[in-house]
Each structure stands twice: as structure tokens, then as C-alpha cells.
Amino acid sequence: MRITKQQADENKARVVETAARLFREKGFDGISVAELMHASGLTHGGFYNHFESKEALETAACAHVFDKSVAAIEAIAAIAEPQERAEAFEAYRRRYVSRKVRDYSATACPMVAFAGDVSRQPAPVREEYAAGLRRYLQAFERASAADGLQGEAKRQARLRAMAGARTLARSVAETDPALSDEILEAAVAALEPAP
Amino acid sequence: MRITKQQADENKARVVETAARLFREKGFDGISVAELMHASGLTHGGFYNHFESKEALETAACAHVFDKSVAAIEAIAAIAEPQERAEAFEAYRRRYVSRKVRDYSATACPMVAFAGDVSRQPAPVREEYAAGLRRYLQAFERASAADGLQGEAKRQARLRAMAGARTLARSVAETDPALSDEILEAAVAALEPAP
DNA sequence: TGTACATCAGTGAACGCGCGTTCACTGATGTAC
């Protein structure tokens, strides 16, 4: 059953992508190695050909998710034309607290998806998360400053309010959708438009 | 080994208190029935004399924690003298984002402690959480309005920013205390003083 | 009030189950000649 080296690399990458999706949806402890492997089209026995442990995959998935989130914000901060940049950033913030994004928890922001879980995970996972969070906060701060909002405290409050809204909205999304919607709507109402 | 009815009731109450503490600290799935019973000074076999299942204890603990949190805010909202009330409320908000409170995760706010876990728990636990969150938001809104801050959207943004700060600060507390402190300090800086 | 017995909170061994991980095996790929 030996396969091409390239095929094997693709399989590993696919497992990380699948894990990035399912860990966000169900939590690190909410999905088993066997389930992850089957969701990636493989059987569980081969897992340890690619990863030293489940913890190693958690670390890799965490880094992967933050990479994508940070890249998305940096792309906005990098827009040269100020008006266009401000509009893209406002659209980003509006999308962040939209129902659509809340309902696809598989693509959730890593801050929201992992925050509760991560402090109970082994140290390497926690460290990857902390490093990712730092990168994310810095990228957000850059985009936020470029957006023209004055005062770092105010800019950080904006981020915290967004993250708080998503966390709370998600926690009751299945059980009390009306309350969940209310929380998001209040968050949208509180968005200051781009200047 | 039969004991007094009163003694048995006290034992049950103690298990709920212990669970309220340890579920917040380690998550619903982070502590076993046996550990909970031993932490309450009992052995695990007797658990099912008091609770139908672990899930039933989770529900009871969730309600218990929200009861206490809501009572704390309502006590503030009930203060008659406006100046005194506003000061008490500001002190509450300041305490909420303090390092001291962050470092005692066993007494954490239920919104922060349970938000990540709860959406993966069985329906009764989720429902108890949703009901508790509703009560908490309403109590906070009452206290916030009595504090004199204008605009419901603004008042809710304040709550979300507080919860977001605590969630993020907690998630990196062990791994990156400096970042965790930064997040809390930014939250303190963003607190509008009572009028 | 005193006696006889049923009750039931608590105990600790045992259960089945799912988990992360290991292992012997397979067979196409990659390599040495």
C-alpha cells in the first residue's frame, strides 16, 4: 500500500485542514483521532506516521488557523488607498459579528473557538495559541490604527467587544437563537462606521 | 452507615458547591464524578443517590453559579442612593477585569467559565446556561441603566468588552502572563468612570 | 418509652465503553545494482 511521497504530504496537509475545521467545531477533546482520520479519508492507524501525538496535531491546527486569520487582517491593513482600506476593515468587523459567520463554527475565529478549551490543554498547545493570539492582536491593532480610530485603549475595546459578542452569541446559538441574535444585533449597532 | 437526613442534604449541597467551583476551574469534562465526590469528602458510589447523572449535576451547578452572579449585580442595582449605586457598579466592573479575579478561576463569572464548553454539552445543561445568561444580561442592563450610561447598545458593548477581556486574558493566563495582563490593563483603561 | 425491623446514604469493586496509542502486516514506491 505504499504511496507517493507527494500523496503522503497531501494526506498530512489534509489531516491538518480537517483538524482545523473540526477542532473549532467540536473542541480539542470533542473529536477523536479515529474520527479525524476518517473525516480525512484515512484510517486511524496511520495517524502516528505523521504526528507524534494528538497534542502535536492540536498544535499544528492551532497555528494553521491563526495563520489564516492573521493573513486576512494583514491583507486589509496592507491596502494602500485609505478610503478603500477603511471600508474593507469595517466590512471585516461587520462580518465578524454576523449570523452567517456564527453559524459556520467550523470556520470560526481561533480566539473564540479555542479560548475556553486552550487553558486546559498541554503546554505546547497553549504556547501555540498564545503566540497566535499575540500575532492576531498586533495585526488587528495595525489595521485598526490604519482605519483612523484614535486611542489604543479604544481600539482594543472594539476588538474585545467583538470577541465577547461572538463568544456569547455562539454559546447559546443552538439553545436560544433569539438571545444569540440579540447579542449580535447589539454588537452591530455598536460598530462605529469608518470615518 | 445510614446518616441523618439533614446530613445527607448537606452532603448534596456540598457536592453542588464543589462542582460549581471545579467545573469553572477545569470545565465540565475536565473533572470526573469520582474526583468531584472525593473533593466533597465522599466516595464516588454514592453520587447516584443524589443525582440522576453527571449531566444533572452540571445543570444544577450551572444554575447555582448564575444564581450567585445575578444576585451580586441585583444587589448593586437595588442600592437606592444614586451616587453610591454608581460607585458600587463601577467597583464591580473594575473587579471584573482585575488580575485577582482572573487568577481565581474557581470563582469565575459563569459567562466566561462556561461559554466555550456549554455548546457541546447535552441540551438540559445548555438550556440552564441560556436561562442563566438571560438573567445575567437583564440584571446587568438594569444596573447599567441605573448607573446613568445612555444607550442600550453602548451598555451592552460595555458588557461584551468586559466578558471578551476576561475570556482572552484567561486563555493565556498561564502561558503568557504578560499578554494576559496587557489585555486586562487595556480593559481597565477603557472603563468609563461613573458620572 | 423500648424493641424489632425496614430504609437508604454511603462504600468500593466491577461493568462496558470510547479513547489515545501500539503493533504486525500489506504492498506499491523508491533505490541499488
Next chain:
DNA sequence: TGTACATCAGTGAACGCGCGTTCACTGATGTAC
């Protein structure tokens, strides 16, 4: 280029372990007389 063999990604059964839950048992409490 063709052949012989070593490599190793993938397979699925099996492992030990901790979990939630069950159970037979204990013995002081509560109750019926």
C-alpha cells in the same frame, strides 16, 4: 533500462486506561408497634 529488494504510508486488530454508571453490601437512622 530492467531486476531485486528495502522502505514506509496505510490498514485494522489489539492494548491499557479512565470514564460514567451499576451493584451487592453495610450499618446507623427512622418507623411501626
